[in-house]
Amino acid sequence: MTDEQLHIIEAISLAVMVLLALWSVMTTFLLRAVVGLALTSALVATLMFLLGAPMAAVFELSVCAGLIPAIFLSAISITRRQTALTMVVETKEQIKQFWFLPVLVIMAGVAMTQVHVPQLAVRLAGVPDQDVREVLWNLRHLDLLGQIIILLGGAFGVVALVRGVQK
């Protein structure tokens, strides 16, 4: 595959990702919003693969395109008491109130295509390029400890919240 073909695929993926994110926000039905979120995450994972970040892409695909939509779907199934008609009416009122925001976004996007984006000149001092596993285990081991603590804290927090409600 030539560079030009790769750039075309990347450009199409970027455009579809933005459209899916917009659809996820603007749709009147929550289930469709969750589906849009999952598809957006899948496209972000694809773009990460194209940029040469396979491990982050696998995490993004499995967690953000799989686990998180499943959590949202379970929350929607528990909380879904409003009728579909009520949700549609409320969302239409909100869209009327803030109609100018999507227009501003589109205008900002068009304006940004006319601006020359300078190349990044960031230098990370003294950090040679390593495999992500070496970076996580050797360089960012404190981050790993933090991640474990946050995960445990999240799990215990949810258990505590649910127990408090049941009492």
Next chain:
Amino acid sequence: MPDIFGFFGIAAVLVMIIGFYSILVSQNLIRTLIGMEILTKSVTLLIILAGYLTHKMGLAQAMAITLIIIEVALTVVAVGIVLCIFRNENNVDAANLRDLKG
């Protein structure tokens, strides 16, 4: 006309704006959380893009994985809070949450 990496940056910023829009406009708490997720997607993509441009993909992937894990924990706790609010108030509309105590 920017090159392809300019398009990456522009698309990520547009997705970030879309996420902010959802958080600002939504009164449904679940829809607000979806907006927060979309915001995090753009940040993750920008981190990977920065790693690609600076040839530090190992560090960028480590940061992105850290961000994804924190995002999961945050989402789980936030959904737990939303469910508790629903069980107390019987709705997830932020406009109806006016019973602050204390």
